[in-house]
Amino acid sequence: MTGRVHELFGPMPPDTLHIEITGKCNLMCRYCYNADLNVSDKIKREITPDNICKIIRQARSLGFNHFSISGGEPFLKPGLDRIIDECRGAHLTIFTSAMALNDQWIEKVVSSPQIQTLRVSLDGLDTNDIVRVGSSWEIIIENIKNIKSKRNLNIEINTMMTAYNIPELPDFYKKLTEISINRWNLDIPTFTARMREERNRELYNVDFDFLVEQLSVIISQFNSDTSPFRLSIRYIFDSSLSMQKIDFVSIKDAYSNFLFPPNVHPCIFEKIIVLKPDGSITRCSSHDQPLASMVNSESFERLLIASEKSDFMQIKIKDLIKCKTCRYLGICGGGCRANAKYFSGSELNSDPLACSLLPRAEKYIWGNLPEVNRNIYMSLLNPDGDMPEIKKNLLDCCNNL
Secondary structure (H helix, E strand, O other): OOOOOEOOOEOOOOOEEEEEOOOOOOOEEOOOOOHHHOOHHHHHOOOOHHHHHHHHHHHHHOOOOEEEEEOOOHHHOOOHHHHHHHOOOOEEEEEEOOOOOOHHHHHHHHOOOOEEEEEEEOOOOHHHHHHEEOOOHHHHHHHHHHHHHHOOOEEEEEEEOOOOOHHHHHHHHHHHOOOOOOEEEEEOOOOOHHHHOHHHHHHHOOEHHHHHHHHHHHHHHHHHOOOOOEEEEOOOEEHHHHHOOOOHHHHHHHHHHHHOOOOOOOOOOOOEEEEOOOOOEEOOOOOOOOOEOOOOOOOHHHHHHHHHOOOHHHOOHHHOOOOOOEOOHHHHOOOOHHHHHHHHOOOOOOOHHHHHHHHHHHHHOHHHOOHHHHHHHHHOOOOOOEOOOOOOEHHHHOOOO
16 A cells, blocks of 8 residues: 555555554553553453554555554553564564563563664653653663663654753753763643643643743754754754755745645644554544444454544645644644644644744744754745734643633
8 A cells, every 4th residue: 555546545645553552551640641541441451462463464464564552551561572573574663661671671672673763751850750650760761771782773752841841851951962862852742631630730831932942942952962863842843854855945835735735634744543452543642532443353454444534534724724824834734633622622723732832933943043944944934824823821722621
């Protein structure tokens, strides 16, 4: 299916299968979107390693060659070693807290060439252990160093920005430059599951101006350090843009004619199918609405087609009334549909995080970037586009919910 125009999926069919192999987890992160899966009765009913391996084989027969595994905590899943072995010859990424990485698992990671990336969740230094309850930033960093000493594995750090760790981010950046990581990804937790609990709302007490100020400090230092690793901050900055082999003089035409045409789904570049622990399928880990369900008599291809025909996948950029004439559409493509749903009540609404961060990024960050990065962002703006509704505080995005 990959590499040709598929009759249903068009010229860009899904090429990555992301498998949430278990809801079981050894942490109690205050913003976890999968928290409701970490209960014994649901864990007992999870899809078996044998069935996961069967689905991987079916996916590979359809042209899938990229797989990623997460949880819960994947290193707590019985049979994980067989699932890893099933991905031999493919590209495998594992998402982990790195808190269950004992010597046996570290040896498995190091000795499995199909594992090409380890994405480690780490939200800071001392603040990490407050928000990611049960985690230890010191243990995680030691595990990363241990793996790096045995194999030059691609290691990425995933950080969720909250009211706790934002003041610490510049110091955290300095620490990350010391441990030979390959990429740092920063995002904001989706307003779902534990984030909807009143006791956790304080994590969203984030002043957008202060957040962008802190990120500006990091980006400035990052560019001065001649890019010690790849840096990706959702909506704000992505250092990999300057690595693309694109003629950016004509990028505006390329973008409007290809990247975000009005008749594509806003999530077109994800190209990901997500298999949940119960065997249901969705197109985004943060989107809790299953688009198809695993039935023993059905093949993976039939589930794939069922998900593509779902109401969610019928959404097109032209359906996003507030987004389609926006100044920033060329950069965010309408933003995240999960954020639109959970913050604004509908998948057809705008994403208030993108709306609040992009104007600030233009004002305080992009103009100070090196020329190649600055030109990319500025060329993607629609000078005649409408300005989005800008919130002052992240909590303002939740006030009506």
